[in-house]
Amino acid sequence: MFKILQKMASTGIVTANYPAEPANISERFRGRPAFDFDKWKDARPAAEVCPTGAISLSDKGDSRKVTVDYGLCVFCGLCAEASSDQAVRITQEFELATSDRRNLVVTAEYTLNADRAHRELRKVDRQLVNAETDVERLGQKARETIQKILGRSLAIREVDAGSCNGCELEIVALNNPVHDIERFGIQFVASPRHADMLLVTGPVTRNMELALLKTHRAMAEPKVVVAVGACGISGGIFGVNYASLGGVDKVLPVDVYIPGCPPRPQALLHGILLAVGHLAERLHNHRAG
Amino acid sequence: MMMQAMSAMFEALRQKFGQQVQSVRADGEGEIYIVLGDADIRPITEHLRGEFGARLVTVFAEDRRATEGVFFNYYVLEQKGSAQYLIVRAPVGADSLEFPSLSAQLPSVNWQEREIQDWFGLKAVGHPNPRRVALHDNWPDVYPLRKDFPIETVLPPFEGERHIYRPAFGEGVLQVPVGPVHAGIIEPGHFNFAVAGEPILYLQLRMFYTHKGTEKLFEKLPIHKAVFLAESISGDSSFSHGTAFCQAIEHAADIEVPLRGLVMRTILLELERICNHVADIGAIANDVGFVMANAHASRLKETLVTLNEQMTGSRLLRGMICIGGVRRGWEQAQLDALRNAVDSFACEFQDLVDMIESSESTRDRLEQTGVLRPDKARDLGIVGVGGRASGVDLDVRRDHPYAAYARYSFRVPVYQAGDVWHRMQVRVDEVNESVGILRSAMEDGLQREFRVPVPAIPSHRCALSAVEGWRGEIVHWIRTGPDNHLQRCKIKDPSLNNWPAVVEAVQGNIIADFPVINKSFNLSYSGTDR
Numbered sequence: 097m098f099k100i101l102q103k104m105a106s107t108g109i110v111t112a113n114y115p116a117e118p119a120n121i122s123e124r125f126r127g128r129p130a131f132d133f134d135k136w137k138d139a140r141p142a143a144e145v146c147p148t149g150a151i152s153l154s155d156k157g158d159s160r161k162v163t164v165d166y167g168l169c170v171f172c173g174l175c176a177e178a179s180s181d182q183a184v185r186i187t188q189e190f191e192l193a194t195s196d197r198r199n200l201v202v203t204a205e206y207t208l209n210a211d212r213a214h215r216e217l218r219k220v221d222r223q224l225v226n227a228e229t230d231v232e233r234l235g236q237k238a239r240e241t242i243q244k245i246l247g248r249s250l251a252i253r254e255v256d257a258g259s260c261n262g263c264e265l266e267i268v269a270l271n272n273p274v275h276d277i278e279r280f281g282i283q284f285v286a287s288p289r290h291a292d293m294l295l296v297t298g299p300v301t302r303n304m305e306l307a308l309l310k311t312h313r314a315m316a317e318p319k320v321v322v323a324v325g326a327c328g329i330s331g332g333i334f335g336v337n338y339a340s341l342g343g344v345d346k347v348l349p350v351d352v353y354i355p356g357c358p359p360r361p362q363a364l365l366h367g368i369l370l371a372v373g374h375l376a377e378r379l380h381n382h383r384a385g
Numbered sequence: 386m387m388m389q390a391m392s393a394m395f396e397a398l399r400q401k402f403g404q405q406v407q408s409v410r411a412d413g414e415g416e417i418y419i420v421l422g423d424a425d426i427r428p429i430t431e432h433l434r435g436e437f438g439a440r441l442v443t444v445f446a447e448d449r450r451a452t453e454g455v456f457f458n459y460y461v462l463e464q465k466g467s468a469q470y471l472i473v474r475a476p477v478g479a480d481s482l483e484f485p486s487l488s489a490q491l492p493s494v495n496w497q498e499r500e501i502q503d504w505f506g507l508k509a510v511g512h513p514n515p516r517r518v519a520l521h522d523n524w525p526d527v528y529p530l531r532k533d534f535p536i537e538t539v540l541p542p543f544e545g546e547r548h549i550y551r552p553a554f555g556e557g558v559l560q561v562p563v564g565p566v567h568a569g570i571i572e573p574g575h576f577n578f579a580v581a582g583e584p585i586l587y588l589q590l591r592m593f594y595t596h597k598g599t600e601k602l603f604e605k606l607p608i609h610k611a612v613f614l615a616e617s618i619s620g621d622s623s624f625s626h627g628t629a630f631c632q633a634i635e636h637a638a639d640i641e642v643p644l645r646g647l648v649m650r651t652i653l654l655e656l657e658r659i660c661n662h663v664a665d666i667g668a669i670a671n672d673v674g675f676v677m678a679n680a681h682a683s684r685l686k687e688t689l690v691t692l693n694e695q696m697t698g699s700r701l702l703r704g705m706i707c708i709g710g711v712r713r714g715w716e717q718a719q720l721d722a723l724r725n726a727v728d729s730f731a732c733e734f735q736d737l738v739d740m741i742e743s744s745e746s747t748r749d750r751l752e753q754t755g756v757l758r759p760d761k762a763r764d765l766g767i768v769g770v771g772g773r774a775s776g777v778d779l780d781v782r783r784d785h786p787y788a789a790y791a792r793y794s795f796r797v798p799v800y801q802a803g804d805v806w807h808r809m810q811v812r813v814d815e816v817n818e819s820v821g822i823l824r825s826a827m828e829d830g831l832q833r834e835f836r837v838p839v840p841a842i843p844s845h846r847c848a849l850s851a852v853e854g855w856r857g858e859i860v861h862w863i864r865t866g867p868d869n870h871l872q873r874c875k876i877k878d879p880s881l882n883n884w885p886a887v888v889e890a891v892q893g894n895i896i897a898d899f900p901v902i903n904k905s906f907n908l909s910y911s912g913t914d915r
Binding site for chain 1: 521524527529534536537538539540543565566568569570571572573593594595596597598599601602606609610612613614617618619620621623677680681683684686687690691694695696697698699700701703704719736739740743909910911
């Protein structure tokens, strides 16, 4: 007993204060690949190496449409290594969660030279629908919502609908003393009957489809669904095949998507806090009508 | 020398089994193929097991109808005291679609033979329990790993009957169904407990809920992209599975990885091991109510995954392994961080172990709980941590050295008691050994190149690769095809062997101890289901 107390005292408080303070991450962490579309002379090498098809091309005559889908990206960094023109850069950005799947897709259109490299950038299309960019404010707002509207507790039911277990490791890490998600009044619960939020990792397999639907059905209204990781968003590297249905939104309506392979704990937290806003809105409507 | 030994083996087998044995040939240094002309492998595997003390590692099938007119079954055996694997290849007729089952004598291949039934439509004749395992009972009759089954096939909604569990009878006997969605944040699987009051009489398992067509997908992806698929076989073993896969390709294409690459792989493999072992030690303590120990263990794990990120850019060590070595070198600052992290980890880990060992109530709950007897472990073919706690003295790092393991000395802990406490003890010992390996490896060969350029991968080569993941023996077997693609990739995660150990270990224990017994094996559902 004495030893335990001694260890407690010598360890002190280790909990990080994200998102009130920026996340403490290694400078080598691979976050969102950023594309300098003006500078990009050729998208083919990056598209060629991309393991999941997150970078895809469609050529028509002397024009090319490049599609970058962060919902498929596994953050391997090969695109940056393959692009000799320095137009692709790996950033440290990880707060990529969004409520609109379209926000994760960027397209660019080029005219092409005879050697099929880019001649001129015609346009870039970024959706960014209702994106919440101020993370600190998001955290503050979510905390208030949980305090005032949800009676100081938000209950999450997690379902692995076919994942490799990578996402689960990071979700479990939310409960460790460093990330300590309970400081927000958020807890993971055993029963879907007690849950406000369904956190789903994918890809959704044929064998988990029914269990996922039943879990969702067992939850009381109002409820929100969060799709976690490249596989949960799009099927990721597994895609759609005889055994995999692809992303969670093939089966359930999804409120928030959290990119990553897997998303780091802070990215998960960011997505969960974003979903709290949706839940508050739904709760408000539910009570009103 | 090797040629001589092999022709001697061929002569001996010829004398005993006649024309059935067509040839014996070496494929690289690691494997000897024994090619049979007949599907009946029973007398030969029996002979090899008797004569060479060989252990059956894995069984799998391949559809070669297009080129050779038959299916092949492969039986991988490990000979005691030899680094070479024996691989017996037996044809399975495209008309008969039958092969003799070994499961009655060798329960360790029970699921693997049924997987062949489900995925290839080949019947295991004489199997004591030939029901579906790898495709669920409600699936239509499709054989997804046959070459004429396109991976993109969209199957209609399943209308077949769901699995019927064996009933358990008796006064006061109840059946408790659990899963596939569990109370905690874990992977899906279904457990059906038959209980008489508190004690468990009999546990029935249904796995493959996370089956996502992985082996088939390996045949579709170009090889360099398939490396990322290998990293996603089982999330907590990303680097081990990635290494197993890359090694297989390197064997097939005669690529020699430079020493620095091998040493870096060794370091990362050991980091993966200690990360997971520490988390498991905490989780085992947590499952018997010692929450404090888990808080410290999960904090330690967090410092390790932070280190992982510093060394590889990923907390799960992803995107670092590549064919020909590793993708990035290390700067001095990273090596310093590694050295410091290992030193402070070693101290903190000792504190954690002291804390758990000094807790009498924890010891009381873990000792004699979930016992897997050594004879059972041997019969069931249990490998890895669960095996070593029950007297099964196997470790791929020592028995079939890969990466840079031959350069370092380490002890393989083996206990006979086979309870939860000793499965934890194996982990504690292994973490300490890993720290030793890390310390030697950090001083070793880190100044030269870490990666070689990869040529086009030659077609029609087969290769086997094994890695001691933190859970146990991982085996990958590949056949290369044209255009940098694979024609077959067999993945054997240690979990596939070890689920029967859980069934065995829980018998007679109270249902409330199931979580801690399950955790003490901590098997991968995704690695099993693929």
